[in-house]
Amino acid sequence: MKMTLIPQASAAALLLLLTLCLQCVGVAALVEWLRGVTATGSQGFGPVRSAILVVKSTIAIIILHGLVIFLWASFYRLQCFPSWELSFYFSSSSYATVGYGDVTLPSRWRLLGPLESMAGVLMCGVSVCLLFATITRLMDSDPRHSRNLGYTNHQVVPQGESLCQ
Numbered sequence: 001m002k003m004t005l006i007p008q009a010s011a012a013a014l015l016l017l018l019t020l021c022l023q024c025v026g027v028a029a030l031v032e033w034l035r036g037v038t039a040t041g042s043q044g045f046g047p048v049r050s051a052i053l054v055v056k057s058t059i060a061i062i063i064l065h066g067l068v069i070f071l072w073a074s075f076y077r078l079q080c081f082p083s084w085e086l087s088f089y090f091s092s093s094s095y096a097t098v099g100y101g102d103v104t105l106p107s108r109w110r111l112l113g114p115l116e117s118m119a120g121v122l123m124c125g126v127s128v129c130l131l132f133a134t135i136t137r138l139m140d141s142d143p144r145h146s147r148n149l150g151y152t153n154h155q156v157v158p159q160g161e162s163l164c165q
Contacts, residue, residue, distance in 0.1 A: 004108045012115050015075060019068050019119050026064040027126060030057065038137055050138045057134055061127045068123060069095050072116050080105050095120035 037053060038045075045053065073084070073091035081087045081103075090103045094116040105113050 008109060008111045011075065011079075011109070012112055015072060015112070016115065016119060018071055019123070022068055022071065023064065023123050023126065026060075026067070027130060030060050030064075030130065033060075034134055034137075038134075038141065045138055045141065050135075053138065054131065054135060057131060061130065065095070065120075065123065065127070068119070072112075075112075076105070076109075080109050091116065097121060 034053075034057065069088065069091045072095065073087040076091055077084055077087040081090065086103055090105070090113070093100055093103075094113045097117045097120060099113070099117065104110070
């Protein structure tokens with residue numbers, strides 16, 4: 001029996017590190033871009049402009065995920081599969097946790113598939129959080145969506161006193 005755990009662990013560590021670096025740089029750049037765009041809209045965004053911003057953000061996130069899939073597919077192409085088509089197919093189905101099972105990694109590298117799936121779940125979670133934060137910021141900046149639940153007069157009541165007198 002060959003010792004394959006060390007090469008798998010080394011490749012996994014490198015791929016995961018590169019995935020995290022790529023994702024962090026991409027998300028940081030997207031956050032900075034979103035801050036700049038939303039800061040210029042002091043009056044809030046209308047529904048069309050908000051929708052366009054969400055669509056642009058979603059496209060940027062999909063491109064970022066595509067780059068991560070390309071990273072893993074490149075490794076698979078070099079080490080596991082004879083074609084780019086198989087490499088991209090396996091990488092994208094693993095990253096998205098679909099995992100049809102019709103294409104499998106050679107036994108020497110079989111631990112990488114589940115690791116890519118875990119990375120994909122985590123990175124998709126980060127992306128959902130970013131989109132949620134973007135939509136929340138857009139809604140908070142829109143005067144039509146107030147968080148005060150209709151109360152117009154907020155009073156601070158000292159401790160021990162009551163408004164009802």
